[in-house]
Amino acid sequence: MKTWPLWIAAAIISAFIVHIVAVLLVPPVVMTVAMARMADAGADQAIVHMPPPTAASRSVVRPSPDLAYSVCLFDLSKGPLLVKAKVPETYWSVSAFAHNTDNFFVVNDQQITGDTLEFIIRREEDELAGYSGVPVSFAPSDRGIVLMRMLVTDREQYLEMDPVRRQATCETLSK
Amino acid sequence: MLVCGETACIIRDDSITASKRHRRTMSGFSKLLKILGVIVFAVVVGAGSAWWAILGSVKVSGVQNGAWHTSTAIGSTASGPYMRAQIALTGLLALNKSEAIYFLASEDDEGRPLTGACDYEVTGRNFAARWWSITAYGSDHYLIPNDADLYSYNVASLGIRFAPISKWRINVSVQEQASNWLPVATDDAFSLTLRLYNPSAQIVTDPAAVGLPAIKRLSCRATTGTGATPGLTTDQEAAS
Numbered sequence: 001m002k003t004w005p006l007w008i009a010a011a012i013i014s015a016f017i018v019h020i021v022a023v024l025l026v027p028p029v030v031m032t033v034a035m036a037r038m039a040d041a042g043a044d045q046a047i048v049h050m051p052p053p054t055a056a057s058r059s060v061v062r063p064s065p066d067l068a069y070s071v072c073l074f075d076l077s078k079g080p081l082l083v084k085a086k087v088p089e090t091y092w093s094v095s096a097f098a099h100n101t102d103n104f105f106v107v108n109d110q111q112i113t114g115d116t117l118e119f120i121i122r123r124e125e126d127e128l129a130g131y132s133g134v135p136v137s138f139a140p141s142d143r144g145i146v147l148m149r150m151l152v153t154d155r156e157q158y159l160e161m162d163p164v165r166r167q168a169t170c171e172t173l174s175k
Numbered sequence: 176m177l178v179c180g181e182t183a184c185i186i187r188d189d190s191i192t193a194s195k196r197h198r199r200t201m202s203g204f205s206k207l208l209k210i211l212g213v214i215v216f217a218v219v220v221g222a223g224s225a226w227w228a229i230l231g232s233v234k235v236s237g238v239q240n241g242a243w244h245t246s247t248a249i250g251s252t253a254s255g256p257y258m259r260a261q262i263a264l265t266g267l268l269a270l271n272k273s274e275a276i277y278f279l280a281s282e283d284d285e286g287r288p289l290t291g292a293c294d295y296e297v298t299g300r301n302f303a304a305r306w307w308s309i310t311a312y313g314s315d316h317y318l319i320p321n322d323a324d325l326y327s328y329n330v331a332s333l334g335i336r337f338a339p340i341s342k343w344r345i346n347v348s349v350q351e352q353a354s355n356w357l358p359v360a361t362d363d364a365f366s367l368t369l370r371l372y373n374p375s376a377q378i379v380t381d382p383a384a385v386g387l388p389a390i391k392r393l394s395c396r397a398t399t400g401t402g403a404t405p406g407l408t409t410d411q412e413a414a415s
Contacts, residue, residue: 007209011216018221023229026260034267055320060267062316062368065326066308091306091372095270101263103271108373110305147268151306151372153331 027101034060035145038071047072047170049162052152068158070148072170077142080122082131085168087115088161091151096121099141120173121146128173146170229260242286243278243369243387265316266368276304276374276382281366283390289366291359293395295347297367299388301335305373309345309388311357314364321358328355349396361396 037059041048049070053063063069074081074096085094087109094117096105107117119135122128123142150165152158237246249262249269262269269277282288283295297309308329313319318326328345333355335341346352349361359365369387371378378385 007213011213011220014213014217015221015224018217019225019228022222022225023256023260026225026229027256027263030263030267053318054324055318055326058317061264062266062310062312063318064308064310064370065318066306066310066329093270093274095268095274097268101259101267103269106270106274108274110373145268153329 028099031097031099031101031145035073035143038073038145043071044073044075047146047148047168049166049168052158064149066152067149068152068162068165070150070165070168072146073143074121074139074146074170074172075143076121076123076126076139079172079174080120080126080128081146082120082134082171082173083118083146083168084171085117085148086164087112087117088150088164090153090157090161091149092165093149095147095149096137096139097145097147098139099143102140104140105137131173225260228257229264238383240278240383240385240387242280242282242284242390244280245276245278245382249277272374272379274373276371276378278369278371278382278387279366280369280390281364283392285392287392288364289347289359289390290395291349291361291363291365294350294393296391296393297345297347297357297388298342298391300340300342300386301330301338302371302385303375303378304371306330307369307371309357310368310370311347311359312366312368313360314366316366319358319360319363319365321360323351323356323358325356325358328357 035044038044038048041050041059047070050057050068052065052068054065057063072081072083083094089109091109093106093108095103098104105119105121107119119137120128120131121137121139121144124138148165148168150161152161237244246258249258249266249271265279266277269275280289289295306329308327310327311319328343330336333343333345335343343355345355345357347357347359347365347367349359351358367390
């Protein structure tokens, strides 16, 4: 019996499986590498404030040199994350990304009433007492990234606004 | 005879056994080769087609506007697996369209790949957005090292923040330019990202209709490979 057709079919099916697995694995693998680099900078323990990126900045591809980034990592298996920030008087946004790269939360300075932002990222199934009234965003994955972007128009403005953004905190709450 | 016969029988038996063993060995070797072939084919074709599909996903499913392309699905939970993978590789942590729209150009207006071997002028007008910027990236998708630490231009640095109908021009080149110089790396491919933060509703709903910057190739440096000083040629000279 000729077995070539079976071998060819096996090759095509295997290639299809490799194709699907590669496509599905790219986002979490890239995200894991980026999160590991951020963790090395201490973003898994507290919020890390970075100056506007330069050619030496290699943690995330295609960074904007007009923005000063602040970043913290969350791991909801340890508990919900409470984010607090003072809003600078420039373009400023807070966004949250799931482990598959989905941007599941974003708010900017013009959408915030007052000069402070406070919100919680948590899993839908987790109970949390004592924070009623604090806005909640439900994360689609346990692990992810909170990223703050502050527009930097010039050095003077950066020196003025940098202390404001540095008041931001990320705190893991006990369940 | 009997002995001979026995000897002959023994010899004949050994010959048959050896032949069978040889056939089995060859059959096993052939099967091993086929398995190896299947694995190599699966990895090369599977991973290669995945890579091609991922990097082509924006062009296939996105919006093309002149030399620029984008997808309004960037960053959103509606992004498909190919778009997600593409963003992970070339624009990790991109915001969704409610906050920002990203246009990317890796070719000039005539469809030729952007390269540090050529000079370009990028021209346009202001955009209906709260803030916008144009940034150059190397083929590795990181900012391009240069002594002037110049990586981008924006609505403020171009001096048109309060002049909505003003024209602007950026000169993209390896060599320093008299004004609005955006440095790139010699002989390396590069790409441009146009970021529009808090774009108008019209841009969000119809990014194909936005008047995006023109990218015109001016001249290219000809390298002879003989140690001669590289010189500039115009497009016409280079084409001739």
